[in-house]
Amino acid sequence: MTPGTETTITDEIVQQHGLSPDEYQRILKVLGREPNLVELGVFSVMWSEHCSYKSSRIHLGRLPTTGPRVLIGPGENAGVVDLGHGYAACFKMESHNHPSYIEPYQGAATGVGGIMRDVFTMGARPIALMDSLRFGRLDHPKTRGLVRGIVGGIAGYGNCMGVPTVAGETRFDRSYDGNCLVNAFCCGIVASDRIFLGTTGNVGNKVFYVGAGTGRDGIHGATMASTEFGEGSDEKRPTVQVGDPFQEKLLLEACLELMQGTAIIGIQDMGAAGLTSSSVEMAGRGGRGLLLRLDQVPMRETGMVPYELLLSESQERMLIVIEPGREQEVFDVFRKWDLSVAEIGEVTGDGVWRCTWHGDEVAAIGVAVLTDAAPKYDRPQAAPAPHPALPEIFDTDPFARLASILADPDISDKQWIWRQYDHQVGTDTVVAPGADAALVRIKGTQKHLGFVVDCNGRHVYLDPFVGTAGQVAECARNLACVGATPIGLSDCMNFGNPQKPEIMWQFARSVDGMAEACRALDIPVISGNVSLYNETDGVGILPTPGLAMVGLYEGPTPTIRGRFRSGLDVILLGAPGHGWLGGSVYARQMGLDRHGSPPPVDYTAEAALHRALRRLVAEGVIVTAHDLSDGGLLVALAECCLDVVGGRFDAELNAGALYGEDHGRAIVAFEPGNRDRVLAALMGVPYRDLGATGGDVLAVGGRELPIAAVQAAWGGAFEGWLGGAGSARA
Amino acid sequence: MRARVYVTLKPGVHDPAGKAVQGGLSSMGYAEVQGVRIGKFFEIELDDAALEPRARLEEMCRKLLANTVIESYRVELL
Amino acid sequence: MRARVYVTLKPGVHDPAGKAVQGGLSSMGYAEVQGVRIGKFFEIELDDAALEPRARLEEMCRKLLANTVIESYRVELL
Amino acid sequence: MSRVGVVTFPGSNCDADLRHAVSLFGMTPVAIWHKETALPPVDAVLLPGGFSYGDYLRCGAIARFSPVMADVVRFAGRGGPVLGICNGFQILTECGLLPGVLLRNEGLLFQCRDVELTVGGAPTPFTRGLAGQTLRLPIAHAEGNWFADEETVARVEGEGQVVFRYVANPNGALMSIAGVSNPAHNVVGLMPHPERYVEGAVGGTDGGGVFRSLAASIGPTQLRAEGANA
C-alpha cells in the first residue's frame, strides 16, 4: 500500500493542516472528490497564507508595478529592472519571522539562503544583501539571545556565500517582544537578455531536481508561518530547517554555469512548501501539467514517504526543466560541483499535477485548482479608535536629552551587527554600512546601485497611510544622499492577524499609502512579500511594511560620505519644518510614542530635494550629505560629527526644532569655496545656513557637548548592552 | 569533580558539517565510510563541593550548552 | 559497524569558545563551574566489511579529523 | 606577461576579487579549478579567501586534500611564489607549508573591519619594498587567531618569518601575528585581504603594494594605473 493514500480524512486532520472547514468544503468542491492525505497536505501548503496570499492579494493589486525600466514585476521569483547597456538588477525582500523566533540562528540563516535562491534562480549573480530586523525591549529576557542568534545566522550564511551585506536596519519596540521580524533582501545583476523564469515550456520536457538531498526538515513550515503563535507552539519545533550555505554556494555557481548554455527552459527554487509549490508554480506559469516520480527524488534520510517529500522544506534545492536530449549537460555541471542531480519527471499536456511513487499514483490535482482556485478573501476592515493626541511637552532643557537619545536602541551605533557581516567581499562596496544608503559599483561600467531598507513602525502605527508614504519618501531621500535615483522598490509587509478588522485596515491603508507615494515619486514596486499573523497571544506587532529601495547612479565613483570633516560650511536643505514630534524618538523617550500622528509628506518638495541632492553628489561639490529622519536635526548633526570633528550650529533650543521628524530635509556640508556651485545646484530648493565644522565640541544654539561624549553615548550603548561572553552556540 | 557533556544533533536534523567531512573522507579514498555525524562535548571542571551536579548540569544543557530545538544532550559524571 | 572518534584540544592550547562558555555559565550563576573545554566527536558509520577499521580510523584522524598540531584524538569502536 | 594562478576551491569566494586585483597590476590571472591534478604554467599561485568546504571541520582542513594541492606543494618546494589570503592562509597551515594554526577569534565573532599592519623585513616576493611600512587593510574572518607551540613561535620569530603583524591585535593571535612565511620566504599567508584595497574608489590602496611586489618579483610588467575606477 502506498503511504498517504489510504488514510480517511477527519475533521481533526483537516484542522491540523491549518485549513478551515469552509476551505475544506472548497477543496471537496473544486476537486470533485475527497483528497487523500498527500493531497490534503499539498492543499494545506498551497492554500496557506504564505503561498496563496489569500488575505492580501486583492490589496496588492493597487500597487504601481510598471515603468519604463521594469522588465519583470511581481509574480516571478524576484523583480527585474533594466539598468541600460545590457545590465539589469534583480531583487526581492522576504520575511523569515516565525522560524527565526523559534531557532534564531538557523531561522535567519535559511531566510538569507532563501532570498538568494530567489535571485539566482532568475540568472542573476547576487551582489548585495540587506537585512531589516525588529526585536522586543532590551530588557525582555529573550531579546539578547535573539539578537545574537539572528545576527549570527545572517552573517554565517551571507559571509559563506561571498555576498556582501551592505545595509540594514534594526529597531526595538515592546510589540516585538514575542515576535521578532527578520526580513532579508538580495539584489543580483543579470544580463537583460538572459533572464530565466520558472516555467515549463513544451510537453515532454524533462524535470530535473538539483542541489541538496531532501530530508524531513521544516515539514509544515509554510503552514507554521501562517498561524498565530501562542501556547503550544513549541511542539512545532522539530520543523526547524538547518541551512547549509556551502551547498548553496555550490548550487549558485553550478546554476550560473549551466545558465551560460541554452539547456534550461525553466528554473525555480524550492522555498517555502518545497517541491510542491515550486513544481505547481512552474506548471501554473507554463500552463501545463507535470508528472513527478517522487521515488526518484534524492533523499537524505531513509524511509521517507511521498507526503514528506512533497512538504519538506529542505534548503538548497532547485527544479530545472530542460528539453529532452540536453540531460548530459545538466549531469555534467552538477556533478562537477558535487551536487545531487536527478531526473524526476516531465511536463505533460493535461494541466494536471501528478505524483507517482514506484509507479503508483499518489496525487493528481488540476494545477489551476491549486493556484487560481485558492481562496481569496476580502476580509473586513475597521479603523481602530483614534490615538490619543500628543500632549504639549514641557521640557525646559531639551538639548540635555541628546545623550540619552543618541543611546536610544533605535539610534545608537549598530557596528556590533554589521561588523559581523562581510560587507566588502566582491570589492565593489563604495559606501559601506553605517551610511544613509549603501552604494555598490558594477565593475566594468560607470553604474552604481544604491541600497536602503527602512521602516518606521511608530509612524505607520499612528497612521498607516501617511506613515508608509513617509517611508517611501525617506528611502528615496536616503538614496539621494549617495547620489542615486530610485529605480524600484521591494516591500515586506509584516502585520498582525488579518482576521482582525483593525489589522486588515492597517494593511489596506499601508498599501494605499505606499501606492500613492510610489506613484508621486515614480518608483515601481517590482517584488515583495507578505507576512501576517505576527502576534503573540493576541498582541500584534507595530505594523511594519519594510521597504527596500534600489537606486541607480551613473558616473565616476562619487566620494560622498556621511561624516563631516574640519573646515566645512553646513546648510540645511528643505523647508525648515514644523517641529513634528508625533511618532518621534523624542516622544518615545517621553513615554508618548503611541500618541499623535506622523509627519505628513509633501511629494513635490520631496522630489525637488532629491533632485538637488543627486546633483550635488554628481557634481562633487559637497563632502557630506545626511538626511533628517529619526531624532531630527540634532541627531543628524551629531551623527555627522561623532568622534571625527565638532562644529558650531544655529538652531532654536526647543524640542520640536531639535528633534522634530518632519520629512523633506537633509544637511549637506561643503568647502566654503564651493558655496556658489552648491547654491546653483539647489535649483530653488529652500536652504538655511546652519554653521561650520571644526573643533571638538558639538555646539548648537549656544549649548554644547564634547564630541567624545557624543561618540560615547552613541557608540557605547548597543555593544554595552550586548556585552559579556559571546554565544556558546555557533 | 569532572563531568563530560555530549551534545548531538537530533536524528533527522541536517548535519552539513558531517556531510562535508564524509565527502572529504570518501574523496580521500576512505570508501568504507558510509556516514558521519558531528557532535561536540564539554569537559567541565566542577567545584568538588558542588551540590546535585547532575541536575545542575542538565539545567546548564537546557539553558546554554545545547540548543534543544535541534540538539539533544547527555551528561556523564567522571 | 560504527565508531566514535573524539578530538580534543591539547593541553595548553587556547580554547576561546570554552572560555566563553565558562564565562556564560558563571554569569548565569553556575559558580561551581571552574573550567570548560570543548571538543568534538564524530559518529562514523562504516561498511561492515571494512578491514582494519581501527588503523584506518587512526589514519583518518591524523590526516583529516584532527589537526595534530593542536589536537589529540581517540578512536572507539562500537 | 606574467601568469598568476588563482585556485578556486568549492566554497572559495574571493577568487574573482583576487583575479581582478591581479589584472589591475598588469599580470594575467589564470583560474585554476581545485580538481586539476597539475598546475598550468604559472609564475605564482594564489589561494583565495572564502569558506572552502564550508569551513565546517576546521578552516582549510578539507581543501588541503584537493587534487591540485599536491602540485601546489611541489611548486612551493621549487621556490615558486605562493600566497594564501584568509582561507588560503588557513589551507597553507593545514597542509604544513606554513607554521601554526588559525583558531577561533578571541571574541568568537566574525569581524569585518580595517586593521593596521606592520610589514616585516623578510625578503618575500609579496613584500618587496614594503618592509617597515604600516598598511591599512581589511580583515574578514572568524578564525584568524594564529597559534603555535612555544618552540614554533620562537623559530618563526627568530628566522624572520613574521611577515605581517597587527598594530592592535583584533583576534587574539599570538605575538599579534597576522601573516607568516615559510623558512625560504617564498610561501606567505596572511589573514587580512590586500586584494580588497587596490583601488582608491573602494576602500583604499594599501593592498596594492603586495601585487606590485609580486609583479616585480615574477617578471617585467606594464603596471596599469591604480586608484582609477575600472
Ligand SMILES: Nc1ncnc2c1ncn2[C@@H]1O[C@H](COP(=O)(O)OP(=O)(O)O)[C@@H](O)[C@H]1O
Ligand atoms: N507586498 C508585495 N508587494 C508586491 N509584490 C508582492 C508582495 N508580496 C508578494 N509579492 C509578489 O508575489 C510573488 C510571490 O511571493 P512569495 O510567495 O514571497 O515568493 P516565493 O514563493 O518565491 O518565495 C512574488 O513575485 C512577490 O514579488
Ligand SMILES: [Mg+2]
Ligand atoms: Mg521563489
